[in-house]
Amino acid sequence: MDEVQWLVLLVRVPAQPSRHRVAVWRELRRVGAVSLGQGSWAVPDVAVFADGVARAVELAERGDGEVVVLSAAGRHERDAARMRELFTVDRTAEWTEFLADCGKFDAEIDKELRIQKLTIAELEEEEQSLERLRRWYRDIRARDVFGAPQAADAEQQLKHCAERLEHYTEQVFTALHQM
Numbered sequence: 151m152d153e154v155q156w157l158v159l160l161v162r163v164p165a166q167p168s169r170h171r172v173a174v175w176r177e178l179r180r181v182g183a184v185s186l187g188q189g190s191w192a193v194p195d196v197a198v199f200a201d202g203v204a205r206a207v208e209l210a211e212r213g214d215g216e217v218v219v220l221s222a223a224g225r226h227e228r229d230a231a232r233m234r235e236l237f238t239v240d241r242t243a244e245w246t247e248f249l250a251d252c253g254k255f256d257a258e259i260d261k262e263l264r265i266q267k268l269t270i271a272e273l274e275e276e277e278q279s280l281e282r283l284r285r286w287y288r289d290i291r292a293r294d295v296f297g298a299p300q301a302a303d304a305e306q307q308l309k310h311c312a313e314r315l316e317h318y319t320e321q322v323f324t325a326l327h328q329m
Contacts (some may be wrong), residue, residue, distance in 0.1 A: 154295075155195040156222045156233060157203060162189060163215030170213020177206045182244075182293035184236045192233065195221060196200060198292045238298050244290045245300035248283070250305040255279055261312045268325035273318065280315050 159178070163171045181202025183191040193199040207217045224230030258279070262272055287308050294301055 153223065154234070155228065156192045157199070158186070158220045159183065159191040159193075159203065159206065160189060160218040160220070161191065161210055161215065162217075163210050163213045165295070167213075172207065173213070174206050174208045174215070174217075174299045175201060176255045177209055180216065180235075182240065184233075184240055185281055186236075192222075192237075193282060194237065194295050196295055197297070199313070234296050238296050241290065241294045241296070241298040242300055245294075245298055245304050248286055248290060248304050249300065251286075252304070252311050254284060255283060255311050255316055259318050263321060266325070268322045270322065270326070272320045276315055276318060279312055283311060 161174055161178075163174055165171065178185075178191050181193065183193045183202075183206075184198075186192055191204065194213055203219065207219070210217045224233060255276075259276065262276070263270070287304060290304070291301065
């Protein structure tokens with residue numbers, strides 16, 4: 151992505167009650183905005199961020215605050231590169247956390263197989279865990295507009311988790327049909 155335009159959000163929300171500031175902060179973090187300093191955030195000006203930005207503005211206004219949204223681009227290539235870098239650092243952290251959770255999923259399947267906990271209830275729990283990983287993957291992937299290096303590993307790990315669940319499912323049904 152060359153010459154990316156950015157939305158810079160200047161957020162002002164009264165300190166009290168704090169729930170409004172926290173709600174705006176959470177929404178901006180959820181959407182993947184980069185904090186530039188107190189009350190200043192940035193996201194690439196692409197469609198995937200539009201709803202989150204609109205929601206942050208709405209939340210600020212609900213708390214008697216305001217958000218000024220500016221369009222910006224790096225003045226020099228190094229400025230644009232720095233913004234991409236800041237944004238990608240945040241996505242890298244998200245992918246790292248995602249990969250760690252894939253590892254936990256894998257370890258959980260190993261444990262259930264080791265102790266032979268082959269029940270429908272456990273299978274449903276593992277299916278929910280995999281679905282949570284899938285949603286999380288889709289969310290990060292949508293925000294990762296510059297393609298952080300860990301994205302490919304994350305895709306492979308998610309496929310691995312799905313394969314592990316498929317194997318576990320087969321083991322559960324085999325155990326149930328032997329009863």
